Amino acid sequence: MAEIITDETIDYVSILAKLKLTEAEKEDAKADMQKMLNYIDKLDELDTSGVEPMSHVFSFDNVFREDVVTNQDDRDAMLANAPLAKDGQYKVPKTVE
Amino acid sequence: MAKQYETVIGLEVHVELATKTKIFCGCTTAFGGAPNTHTCPVCTGMPGSLPVLNRQVVEYAMAVGLAANCQINQYCKFDRKNYFYPDNPQNYQISQLYLPICHDGYIEIETGSGKKQVRIHEIHMEEDAGKLIHDEWEDCSLVDYNRSGVPLIEIVSEPDMRSAEEVTAYLDKLRLLIQYIGASDCKLQEGSMRADVNLSVREVGAEEFGTRTEMKNLNSFKAIGRAIEGERARQIELLEEGKAVIQETRRWDDNKEYSYAMRSKEDAKDYRYFPDPDLLPVNISDAWMNRVKDALPELQPQRQERYEREYGLPAYDAQIITASKKMADIFEETVALVSNPKKVSNWLMVETMRLLKEKNQEPEDLRFDPENLAKLIRLTEDGSVNSSVAKEVFEKIFTDDIDPEVYVTEHGLKTVNDDGALEEVVCKVLEENSKVVEEYRSGKEKVLGFLVGQVMKAMKGKANPAKAGELLKKKL
Numbered sequence: 001m002a003e004i005i006t007d008e009t010i011d012y013v014s015i016l017a018k019l020k021l022t023e024a025e026k027e028d029a030k031a032d033m034q035k036m037l038n039y040i041d042k043l044d045e046l047d048t049s050g051v052e053p054m055s056h057v058f059s060f061d062n063v064f065r066e067d068v069v070t071n072q073d074d075r076d077a078m079l080a081n082a083p084l085a086k087d088g089q090y091k092v093p094k095t096v097e
Numbered sequence: 098m099a100k101q102y103e104t105v106i107g108l109e110v111h112v113e114l115a116t117k118t119k120i121f122c123g124c125t126t127a128f129g130g131a132p133n134t135h136t137c138p139v140c141t142g143m144p145g146s147l148p149v150l151n152r153q154v155v156e157y158a159m160a161v162g163l164a165a166n167c168q169i170n171q172y173c174k175f176d177r178k179n180y181f182y183p184d185n186p187q188n189y190q191i192s193q194l195y196l197p198i199c200h201d202g203y204i205e206i207e208t209g210s211g212k213k214q215v216r217i218h219e220i221h222m223e224e225d226a227g228k229l230i231h232d233e234w235e236d237c238s239l240v241d242y243n244r245s246g247v248p249l250i251e252i253v254s255e256p257d258m259r260s261a262e263e264v265t266a267y268l269d270k271l272r273l274l275i276q277y278i279g280a281s282d283c284k285l286q287e288g289s290m291r292a293d294v295n296l297s298v299r300e301v302g303a304e305e306f307g308t309r310t311e312m313k314n315l316n317s318f319k320a321i322g323r324a325i326e327g328e329r330a331r332q333i334e335l336l337e338e339g340k341a342v343i344q345e346t347r348r349w350d351d352n353k354e355y356s357y358a359m360r361s362k363e364d365a366k367d368y369r370y371f372p373d374p375d376l377l378p379v380n381i382s383d384a385w386m387n388r389v390k391d392a393l394p395e396l397q398p399q400r401q402e403r404y405e406r407e408y409g410l411p412a413y414d415a416q417i418i419t420a421s422k423k424m425a426d427i428f429e430e431t432v433a434l435v436s437n438p439k440k441v442s443n444w445l446m447v448e449t450m451r452l453l454k455e456k457n458q459e460p461e462d463l464r465f466d467p468e469n470l471a472k473l474i475r476l477t478e479d480g481s482v483n484s485s486v487a488k489e490v491f492e493k494i495f496t497d498d499i500d501p502e503v504y505v506t507e508h509g510l511k512t513v514n515d516d517g518a519l520e521e522v523v524c525k526v527l528e529e530n531s532k533v534v535e536e537y538r539s540g541k542e543k544v545l546g547f548l549v550g551q552v553m554k555a556m557k558g559k560a561n562p563a564k565a566g567e568l569l570k571k572k573l
Binding site: 016055056058060061062063064065066067068069070073074075079081087089090092093095 | 116117118122123124125130131132133134135136137138141143149150151152153155174179181182183229230231232235236237238239240241242367369372374377378379380
């Protein structure tokens, strides 16, 4: 049986994801996550002994770049995406160590 | 009887790799650019941008691992470490958790009681974060992503070290190994090598480890030593008072010589690692691995041994010179030009070391052309300049990399080898110091040094002191 998604789990996950959920949204999320876990349980019924764990859906590997500078200074275009900027830097709420 | 405690230390060392570009994009890693001028959609975490791995990062990581006696995970991949903090624009750091590129190696260190192996748990590849500056004026933070995406390797040791001396020896070995490979310049002060110290204490003889803390912000060997002593004392004090050590991250303040608990970056330390779907796995063939292994350069211990054997340097000299790759390279290139290893070694061991210390620089900061040191040595060998002038000229080579031949001519510093001019001055000095001459003649021979000094002074330092002494004796 899949693990039961409790109110505590939903609260914890929403803290990690920085989401503020209403009570109704919490109930929906709880039901959705429960469905996902149940589905994983379903998959567990399969016999996977001798099957290599898959980490990627594509069957190729080793895609590299050579160590050559290809980008120019594009600061202003990058900063145009920022909600707030100051002196060529991204302005964010004060962070404390 | 008071309890005896043992310190148990493991290190996490981050090293910035010497690649030209970032780990997943073609932005430069150069230092000193204006904020955010070395950024692109990948390293600022724009949605839809795709990272592509820099091949050189894999080569460097593998080379360091092989030199540190590690096993290589020939199938390795990248994972996402999730956390929210503005130094990280993607809200995750790309790192390696499940299949790091290297594992199970060791570094051999010298300790007071002989050789010892410090085991390496793993080495993984990851990306650096951006830099946050607090803006007092507006009470906000400003972010510069120039360092975001700069390639790092993190070298995680086992908790095998027992003292600050062992930690220093380990870091020194690691630094030399990486510098000789050329994978990084490993400057602690500038942050291209950073060490986090995991430390716990336990009673001597205990089997179990105590609770450990992790200390950050250690940017010199001295700070690391002091932080280890300080944290050991703090933990022992807690235990003696019957209190518990709390597992936490602490920030060392080297001015106050005390560590402070850091406020955690988020409410929960749960990184929810998972494989990065944007990056394909790395498959290292035997051929690739062997190529990297065969290309490993001569490392410090071999070079030291060769300097003793090939150039007849004393072990002490060979060790000091090879303790910096830069210094060793200058030594070798200069010797190739003047074939007088002992003389080259003396210039490096005495004057170079003195100037480095005086200017508070590291050997890696040396900038002069070996050709110029070689020229200076030739000038001293053929008697064109005397030793005090040579020292003065060397200081110019050290600071401005001047050509000594040009400099000596332009500043009229060549030793006067004109015997007539010297004789004239010697006669004059003898005349002016008749009292001293009397003393010499009555058997007080050590006043000769004074007379030589007078001749040198009269000739503004450009005489050959040995020659002046000889001539003085003759006249006396």
